[in-house]
Amino acid sequence: MPTGLPPIPGETELDRLVARSRLFGADPTLVLFGGGNTSSKILERDHLGNERWVLRIKGTGSDLRTIEARHFAGLWLDDLQPLRERDTLTDEEMLAYLSRCLVEADAPRPSIETLLHGFLPALHVDHVHADAICALANAPDPIAAVREALGDDIAVAPYVRPGFALAKVVTEFADSRAVVLAHHGLVTWGDTHEESYRLTLELVAKAQDYLEAHGSDIFEVALGSGPAPEQFLAQLRGRLSRERRQVLGVDPSQRAVAGRSDVDVVAAVRSTPDHMLRIGPRTAVIDADGDIDAQVTAYEEDYRAYHDAEAVEGTPMQSALPKVMLVPNVGGIAAGPDAGTARLRLELAAHTHAATAATLDSFGGSSWLTPAQVWEFEYWPLELYKLTFAPPPAELAGTVVLVTGAASGIGRDVAVDLARRGAHLAIADLNAEGLAETLALLPPGRAVAVDGDLTDRVVVDGLVSAAVEAWGGVDAVVFNAGIAATGNLVDVDEAEWRHSLEVNLTSHFTLTKRVWSILEHQGIGASLVYISSKNAFAPGAGFGPYSVAKAGLVQLAKIAALEGGKHGIRANVVNPDAIFAGSKLWSDELRKERADAHGVAISELEAFYAKRSLLGRAVTGPDVAEAVAFLVSDRSRTTTGCVLTVDGGVPAAFPR
Template sequence: MGSMTHPEVKALLERSHELGADPRNTNYAGGNASVKASAPDPVTGDEVDLLWVKGSGGDLGTLTEDGLAVLRLDRLRALTGVYPGVDREDEMVAAFDFCLHGKGGAAPSIDTAMHGLVDAAHVDHLHPDAGIALATAADGERLTAECFGSRVAWVPWRRPGFQLGLDIAEIKRSNPDAIGVILGGHGITAWGETSQQCRDHSLEIIRTATEFLAERGRPDPFGSRVAEWEPLPVQARRERAAALAPVLRGLASTDRRQVGHFTDSDEVLEFLACSQMPELAALGTSCPDHFLRTKVRPLVLDTAADAPLDEVLARARALHAGYRADYRAYYERYAEPDSPPMRGADPAVVLVPGVGMFSFGADKQTARVAGEFYVNAINVMRGAQSVSEYRPIEEREKFRIEYWELEEAKLRRRPAPKPLAGRVALVTGAGSGIGRATARRLAAEGACVVVADLDADAARTVCAEIGGETAVAVTADVTDSAAVDAAFAAACLVFGGVDLVVNNAGLSVSKALVDTTDADWDRQHAVMPRGSFLVSRAAARVMTAQGMGGDLVYVASKNGVFAGPNNVAYGAAKADQAHQVRLLAAELGEHGIRVNGVNPDGVVRGSGIFAGGWGAQRAAVYGVAEEDLGAYYAGRTLLKREVLPEHVAAAVFVLTGGELSRTTGTHVPVDSGVAAAFLR
């Protein structure tokens, strides 16, 4: 029977999804699960014993059959005969490739040996907070015995690998009544003869540890509360976080650009307000999955919650310089001649008492998960401190895992980043037309996107089209400076800052000069020249705070150059925007901020402006039917091609994607060739 229909594989996936869906059981992409069963060999037709186990880098909660590594159990267990000892155990990972069944599925992880060598049909390895709390307690072995009796055994810390698999297999043989083990400094492993039994054993260990900590734990595991670190009120806290975010993101991006994430949950704020927080934070996390995401320790911005912002920012810069020096010293203390090069000395987590936690990563998911892992670490510290003393694995062991060649190989397997990876874009008028197409294109090229529009429903629809967590909708009236500032504050809270801004919001009314009212003029100039001024001003404040440069792109128009009839308000507004490009390019260049524009011809299909009455008005001016307006515009161009929103979006990407890094203060026509609008 093939694995596609194998009932044991189906049960494994169902168990994985159930366990992985609850963060109390394991963290994102942490832990693994397996099953051993027989299936026909497609060559001989004989039944062979196989191991299906979660592959490297997968996530239990979303695991699919493609994410399983499939190995011949007899060959995997035969590796014990050629095992060269713990000093060379890493060599065994390459040997797993010679044990694969067929194409073998996903790449086998370092924990494959544990799953294969333990004599049980089903095995789970998880990272529950309660289990790691016991695993990191100073007297964890004694507490484990008190908590579980002989039902769960203790395994002293050992780096994941072949020897750990041998150790656990021997413990199971020597303790026939045991349902699992606590892995010192690390997590838990459980087993069972059926998938249901294995699941029940995993949940029993987690539940029993949780109840033990609740019953035995002290009420103040982090020490007394510190008055100056008490949480600020919600609004003040969010305002301070939005002001800090771009500066902290810029510091955290000293070596490579990062996306940010902000967390001010109750458990984070409680930890940050307690007297023992600094010393506990300095000890760092313990579970390998935790500190691989959070680095060896966080940066603690140890100012009073309500300290003046300038003082806090100055302190952040000083602490960041110290953190980098300390991290380099940590690397140099433990690095061997064959160690991978240092990957970067910036913090992945910054703790700000009274405000919250900022976490950083190469993309939004990585930044969010780093924060989630540190919340796991807080829960672990709470549990360990409540019944004992938190004692993570030694720093040398952390380095051995952080700079493990096997982890380096996992990093090398990642696909190359997209051109806009790590960048945060804010697009105005992004709910329709050119703005929608631009938001979708920038997201497709790897950017996180803030979809800003006056129409909240339209903005949310575009976010849903983009999907995932790389887009967020904000309601923004670009004529209102407070609303614009709020949109940028929201971007800073969600993504840490902004790197790329597209001034696209616009509208138009087509009237003869004598019929153009004061309101017609004022409305168009409020949205376009004033709106783009307000947006660019807010963007410049964020970008200069980050210190990473940036891009401002104006969606202007060929009408800023070409003089057509019945168009004075719109044409003048676009000409104003066109000159803002030149003015701001001259002013912001010293900060590495490039300012450019695109000049589209009339974009009829998919355009919010044309659908709102402008199309009918311009069709009347030119004496054509409205449905023929796009063809009319195309017919008067040199290329005889209609301009669509996607063509404008492509120009925005070209200006910001990295290939035109020395271009600023220019406009790119996207008009299929309107000779009267040639730039001079």
């Protein structure tokens, strides 16, 4: 039993409620991602200066980990009390009623469990979905399990969907020390913040001790990371991305659960409301060596049958695809429109799977809600409202793009632009320092970086592996790495010539070849964007090693387009010219050389290039990024084998 904990800090009662809530939020074995809620009844003054009791309760859509005072809604407690006399109240009536009890009109929508908190007489009430409590709450006989594990003074409320009805049920148990909600979680209360908080800790610890004494040892839930078979991931991601692209997260720490002989039973038992809401009726079990397409299709058919059987007529079906999978020998895998969502689902499932395994190990079986009850929860508008706080998906959500030469110039501009459009990135460059700077400009958790020389096949291999490991596959590659290489043919030595071809052409062939099998296994098409140059069509004297390689790159793209068409792989070229800002290509030496070649002063070189174009304006990195984004996205889905100029208009370099 936890003893000697310090008092919960804070100057006001509301401050202390915030501090108490964050203590819950900090412990993922108690609550996850917006789950659970807390409240305090506080004496406040109304607009006439009268002292009145106010229920301060967590607003829907906030998270206990990061909650602040403004995330709590205040409701006049004496306005809530008359509802206790009612026998029924629909969700709509409840929402309308609660909105009229608000102290501040612009408060967040109060938790759906507001009445449960309001009807209990205690000053402080806490509600969590703790793993160990959920393990008891899904035992074959939850009442017997709770009595044995937690004692006679802890009541068990039968499963009722949260809202008015559950509030009425829980009120009947107000004389007990706390209430376990069957198939749901725990409600504790107390006259002080400490009393309620510590009672939660005490009961969760007791539940854990009991489960451990009865053969379960799974309450070490910590996500891991590590490689999974590449071909399998690419196939799975492709199958899950036919409607819209998704990224995958892999958690090897769930290998033990995935390897259980009763994994199908674990996958079918949903032990918390959060799981039903965010993951659905069950986890899929996928055999990595089996037919991926057939296994996902079978899951979809099951889901469709469940929806057809249980849905209120006219309710549109959500995606039937599995969101979380258990894969023997691999672990847990989750899919989502972005890495954060996949990670959230993975973590939620890790807790649910662990709690379910504990139920099965400690009690030899489980009880569970009927499919009708699960559907009623999964499609409950009041809970789905929580999910509306997520921003709408960005244009390139779920899209994975490799960008080479990303440490500066065009590559950096392209990477930043693609990330802004929602893409997940694997960026590479020889310049580790510049690459780290670019990485720092990208949203955390949405990019991985590989530094190294792309003329080295090991580096190319590592870049593709890093993308597949991080996101499950690849949708596009921006072949941008390059170096300037100058000199008249008579002067260029052979080593310099070969080096230019290696960097500016052959490394792009190697990467094309390496990524190709991933793209084929995914089977959802892809976009290859080769950054060539105006020089490919309008070369300059003394610029041979560079111009020849860039011309070869255009041809490489055309061949990739020819060979990729039947797989939906598009290949296109962007031909920029004279981009100076942030470019490493334009060394002082090159500036001098080109200035001499054109007979202008070095200081006038940029203006010279800008003026010689038809549009007479300078070309920038973001201009190239715009063209790349178009070619990466489905907006260009019928374009392949094309050269798009971004050069201000240079007639000699018109594509032909």
